[in-house]
Amino acid sequence: MNASAFHGRLFGAGIAGAGAGARAWWDGSTLVVQTQNELYRADGASLQIEAAGFNLRQLRLSWNAMDGSYTFFVEVDEDRTRLTSGAPDSLRQAFARATAAQRRMGRRFGAAAFVYGAVVALPLLLLLAFLLNIGRLVDWAAEKVPVRYEERIGDLVLAQTRAQMKLIESGPAHEAVTAIGAALTSDSRYRYRWFVADNKEINAFAAPGGVIVVYSGLIAQTARAEELAGVLAHEVAHVEQRHSLKNLMKTAGFSVLLALAIGDWTGTALGNAAGKLTELKFSRDAETDADREGLRLLVDAGIAPHPMADFFAKLADKENGTLPSMLATHPASAERQQRLRAMIAGLPSRQYTPLRFDWAQVRSSLPVAAAGQ
Numbered sequence: 295m296n297a298s299a300f301h302g303r304l305f306g307a308g309i310a311g312a313g314a315g316a317r318a319w320w321d322g323s324t325l326v327v328q329t330q331n332e333l334y335r336a337d338g339a340s341l342q343i344e345a346a347g348f349n350l351r352q353l354r355l356s357w358n359a360m361d362g363s364y365t366f367f368v369e370v371d372e373d374r375t376r377l378t379s380g381a382p383d384s385l386r387q388a389f390a391r392a393t394a395a396q397r398r399m400g401r402r403f404g405a406a407a408f409v410y411g412a413v414v415a416l417p418l419l420l421l422l423a424f425l426l427n428i429g430r431l432v433d434w435a436a437e438k439v440p441v442r443y444e445e446r447i448g449d450l451v452l453a454q455t456r457a458q459m460k461l462i463e464s465g466p467a468h469e470a471v472t473a474i475g476a477a478l479t480s481d482s483r484y485r486y487r488w489f490v491a492d493n494k495e496i497n498a499f500a501a502p503g504g505v506i507v508v509y510s511g512l513i514a515q516t517a518r519a520e521e522l523a524g525v526l527a528h529e530v531a532h533v534e535q536r537h538s539l540k541n542l543m544k545t546a547g548f549s550v551l552l553a554l555a556i557g558d559w560t561g562t563a564l565g566n567a568a569g570k571l572t573e574l575k576f577s578r579d580a581e582t583d584a585d586r587e588g589l590r591l592l593v594d595a596g597i598a599p600h601p602m603a604d605f606f607a608k609l610a611d612k613e614n615g616t617l618p619s620m621l622a623t624h625p626a627s628a629e630r631q632q633r634l635r636a637m638i639a640g641l642p643s644r645q646y647t648p649l650r651f652d653w654a655q656v657r658s659s660l661p662v663a664a665a666g667q
């Protein structure tokens with residue numbers, strides 16, 4: 295017949311529902327499709343070309359003829375190659391578009407393989423979740439999430455934060471936060487981004503992927519740079535240990551992973567989940583782990599650790615009625631404070647060089663300090 299023929303399945307007028315196996319070839323710019331009984335011809339200019347099927351692995355060619363519409367599916371790689379290579383020039387662009395869509399999907403699939411694996415194995419995983427507990431399953435899955443997915447969540451949280459409050463991205467306070475933050479994260483696999491929010495609440499939060507936001511109201515409460523360093527170290531520890539991501543997965547479920555894996559960054563499920571992320575309370579265990587890891591980061595950076603405990607104690611001691619927002623998400627029980635003090639007491643004694651910042655200047659540079667807070 296024709297050496298450059300390709301195979302596929304034809305659907306259309308007069309063909310049984312399951313379609314007919316067919317071979318096809320290009321005759322100039324005309325597509326010729328031959329089933330067992332019939333020969334069909336379609337003018338190239340009338341063809342619609344799309345990637346189709348599960349994972350977009352097929353190419354779908356459809357056209358309208360006098361007796362109705364026809365669709366021809368080509369699936370196998372080899373056949374697809376013959377189909378596209380023999381196609382008339384006028385169809386090159388349409389094929390390129392379909393192939394690009396297939397490649398994009400292929401990349402998403404590659405990246406998402408573990409998620410789809412999880413979906414297929416979902417009944418088993420659910421059983422496992424009941425047998426063990428969901429927390430451990432989430433922790434296990436969270437460790438498998440690529441850093442770039444976390445960064446996308448961080449981007450979403452950052453965009454939502456920008457919409458809600460003004461971020462101060464220069465000046466003495468931002469410089470201090472960035473410099474201390476950099477000292478704490480020099481060994482990290484994350485690319486940290488530091489922000490000061492113009493907000494009088496006493497708060498700070500960390501989003502997955504290394505977005506850290508400190509409120510000016512919190513900086514106004516710090517007596518010296520080391521206290522701020524303690525807060526930053528604690529937040530960095532939450533990022534490094536993926537606590538926010540785990541929180542997110544526990545509240546919003548594995549759909550978040552699916553959304554991330556298929557590249558649906560703007561999906562409402564993910565957007566909603568990211569919006570609530572900064573309000574989620576960390577567990578007691580997560581707080582203790584963040585304190586421990588935060589202390590380690592401080593000490594490694596040569597920053598005195600005691601002020602960290604002082605600052606959390608100061609927050610918990612506040613008797614002016616309102617609970618600092620930070621304590622709503624980072625509960626500082628008496629037990630946690632005792633444990634933090636005990637960890638510090640257990641460190642080998644050493645001299646720490648004080649951080650070189652003009653802290654009065656840092657604080658007075660903030661709008662909230664100027665307002666007399």
Ligand SMILES: [Zn+2]
Nearest residue numbers: 576581584624
């Ligand atoms: Zn915390």
